Amino acid sequence: MLFINYKNLSMLIFLTNRIIQSFIVLLIMSLLVFAAVYAIGNPIDVLINPEASEEEKIKTIKNLGLDKSLFEQYYIFLQNAFKGELGYSFVHNRPAISLILERLPATLELTISALLIAIIIGIPLGTIAGLNPDNFISKSILAMSIFFFSLPTFWVGLILIMIFAVSYNFFPSTGRGDTVEIFGFYFSFLTFDGLKHLALPSINLALYPLALVIRLTFAGIQETLPLDFIKFARAKGLSRFRIISYHLLKYILIPIVTVIGLQFSVLIAFAVITESIFAWPGMGRLIIESITLLDRPVIVAYLLVTVFIFMLVNLIVDILYSLLDPRIRISDK
Amino acid sequence: MKKNEFNIVDFVKIYSEDKLALFFLINLIFILILVIFGPLFTLQNPYDLSQLNILDSLLPPLSQSYENNYFFLGTDDQGRDLLSAIIYGLRISLYVGILSVVISLIIGIILGVVSAYFGGIVDSFIMRVADMVLAMPSFLIALVLLSILGRGLENVVFALVMSQWATFARVIRSSALSEKEKDYFYSAKCLCLPQYRIVFGHLLPNCLPPIIVLSTINLAFAITLEASLSFLGVGLPITEPSIGLIISNGYEYIIVGKYWMSLYPGLFLLITVISINIFSDRLRILLNPRLNI
Numbered sequence: 364m365l366f367i368n369y370k371n372l373s374m375l376i377f378l379t380n381r382i383i384q385s386f387i388v389l390l391i392m393s394l395l396v397f398a399a400v401y402a403i404g405n406p407i408d409v410l411i412n413p414e415a416s417e418e419e420k421i422k423t424i425k426n427l428g429l430d431k432s433l434f435e436q437y438y439i440f441l442q443n444a445f446k447g448e449l450g451y452s453f454v455h456n457r458p459a460i461s462l463i464l465e466r467l468p469a470t471l472e473l474t475i476s477a478l479l480i481a482i483i484i485g486i487p488l489g490t491i492a493g494l495n496p497d498n499f500i501s502k503s504i505l506a507m508s509i510f511f512f513s514l515p516t517f518w519v520g521l522i523l524i525m526i527f528a529v530s531y532n533f534f535p536s537t538g539r540g541d542t543v544e545i546f547g548f549y550f551s552f553l554t555f556d557g558l559k560h561l562a563l564p565s566i567n568l569a570l571y572p573l574a575l576v577i578r579l580t581f582a583g584i585q586e587t588l589p590l591d592f593i594k595f596a597r598a599k600g601l602s603r604f605r606i607i608s609y610h611l612l613k614y615i616l617i618p619i620v621t622v623i624g625l626q627f628s629v630l631i632a633f634a635v636i637t638e639s640i641f642a643w644p645g646m647g648r649l650i651i652e653s654i655t656l657l658d659r660p661v662i663v664a665y666l667l668v669t670v671f672i673f674m675l676v677n678l679i680v681d682i683l684y685s686l687l688d689p690r691i692r693i694s695d696k
Numbered sequence: 697m698k699k700n701e702f703n704i705v706d707f708v709k710i711y712s713e714d715k716l717a718l719f720f721l722i723n724l725i726f727i728l729i730l731v732i733f734g735p736l737f738t739l740q741n742p743y744d745l746s747q748l749n750i751l752d753s754l755l756p757p758l759s760q761s762y763e764n765n766y767f768f769l770g771t772d773d774q775g776r777d778l779l780s781a782i783i784y785g786l787r788i789s790l791y792v793g794i795l796s797v798v799i800s801l802i803i804g805i806i807l808g809v810v811s812a813y814f815g816g817i818v819d820s821f822i823m824r825v826a827d828m829v830l831a832m833p834s835f836l837i838a839l840v841l842l843s844i845l846g847r848g849l850e851n852v853v854f855a856l857v858m859s860q861w862a863t864f865a866r867v868i869r870s871s872a873l874s875e876k877e878k879d880y881f882y883s884a885k886c887l888c889l890p891q892y893r894i895v896f897g898h899l900l901p902n903c904l905p906p907i908i909v910l911s912t913i914n915l916a917f918a919i920t921l922e923a924s925l926s927f928l929g930v931g932l933p934i935t936e937p938s939i940g941l942i943i944s945n946g947y948e949y950i951i952v953g954k955y956w957m958s959l960y961p962g963l964f965l966l967i968t969v970i971s972i973n974i975f976s977d978r979l980r981i982l983l984n985p986r987l988n989i
Contacts, residue, residue: 633833
């Protein structure tokens with residue numbers, strides 16, 4: 364007797380499909396990025412002292428593997444990538460992947476706290492605006508969200524430094540402050556000094572997703588309020604608070620979770636700007652430094668790591684989506 | 697029936713019902729005039745070194761110059777009038793933004809219509825590529841391309857186009873697909889009209905509303921993106937000083953309290969982007985056939 368749980372099976376098929384797809388995309392991306400980064404720009408001019416002897420030059424080129432053809436270099440790169448090695452940084456003379464992983468916690472800390480700010484402030488504000496769209500407070504909230512949409516992240520960062528760090532000296536403007544080690548990674552949200560350092564960059568990064576969450580919550584509530592199940596809940600005599608906090612929010616959470624998940628990737632990208640302004644030692648700052656120094660292995664490794672994170676996030680969002688909304692059968696996709 | 701014909705007077709009337717949107721539309725027109733005719737009434741050509749005086753450098757807003765001119769927004773470290781520099785910078789920013797949106801729009805229309813019209817393998821190939829591009833944040837695509845290509849106006853436009861075309865292609869494809877099912881499209885086909893007439897005379901005009909809204913949103917986005925990239929030092933070269941570069945130039949002076957060099961260019965950028973965003977938001981509401989106005 365063989366019982367197959369079809370729901371689990373379809374989930375499994377979906378997952379394997381998605382993982383294979385992600386893998387193919389990762390492969391294509393690596394080829395594109397590798398070819399593009401390696402085809403243009405000559406790191407030899409940057410890395411080798413122009414006064415070095417011819418012999419030394421040849422030795423360095425050989426050490427870095429730059430004498431081989433592009434395809435040979437890519438082949439070696441792929442072989443190493445499967446072993447988890449993404450090349451050596453020309454500048455730091457260390458494995459690129461360890462350079463990036465070392466800075467990943469700082470970036471994740473920044474993006475996650477920005478997302479949390481956006482959710483904690485955005486959902487209540489969006490709900491207030493959605494329930495009474497015509498009063499003054501709601502209109503101000505919506506106007507504010509358009510305003511936040513339009514704010515250029517980098518300029519807001521400068522203004523925050525100007526107000527809070529230079530004029531009033533409330534918050535420090537650079538670095539991470541005191542950190543606490545957890546499982547070998549350093550985090551700054553557990554110390555008071557670290558929190559003070561985290562405040563400005565995370566507020567800076569949070570403005571855009573905050574505007575997005577407000578708009579989404581607003582639109583979701585506007586669309587859901589006239590639906591039958593809300594009328595039914597009201598007819599049952601449930602309290603207004605329970606209708607809003609349980610029935611309504613549970614329903615509108617589905618699109619919000621999806622968009623927040625996708626925003627996570629966008630925030631990792633935009634962290635490049637915030638990190639450079641606030642001298643936050645994350646991987647965004649590393650990539651800008653690597654771009655100016657033409658440190659190709661680090662650029663390639665950074666991209667592969669971020670693409671990998673994006674794929675992972677998209678996968679998690681898809682799974683969450685199906686868990687939150689029982690109407691969506693994954694196999695139907 | 698003249699009901700469906702576009703009437704500019706009626707449109708302005710309906711548009712003006714939202715006073716805030718009207719205010720920002722006037723603002724936008726004002727900015728456009730300022731940018732187009734700017735060089736006629738700026739104090740100086742900020743990039744003509746012979747017109748600059750080093751004695752005027754780092755003056756705060758509303759101070760008088762060596763030659764008794766007023767610098768309303770102060771000067772930068774080379775004695776350049778900030779207001780003139782901002783107007784010249786906005787010209788470059790808007791030029792890059794509009795150019796990149798127009799090119800992405802053309803690419804998007806071609807790919808979107810081809811996808812919707814022919815379907816099949818062509819459609820799924822184009823859409824898979826578009827999906828791949830859309831899976832990456834556009835800022836990252838532009839950053840990577842520029843890190844490879846180096847700074848330069850053409851490179852920035854190319855990077856912006858590469859990060860935007862997929863959105864256009866997707867939206868145009870989906871609206872073309874829904875228009876393809878409508879009766880007017882079938883009747884045009886039954887009349888045996890040539891394909892270019894079906895596409896350009898019937899299909900595209902009916903896809904216009906979402907295209908217009910998307911273009912305005914993306915224009916605001918492209919301008920912000922270019923400013924961010926230039927600020928980071930990977931965008932436009934110093935010979936094309938856009939708003940982002942001017943802000944970046946003032947960055948180092950913020951710590952010593954000389955705030956105006958970054959504050960005012962940023963405000964101008966912000967007002968431009970807000971005006972475009974509110975304009976497009978109003979258009980989105982007005983052009984949405986599901987909402988009755």
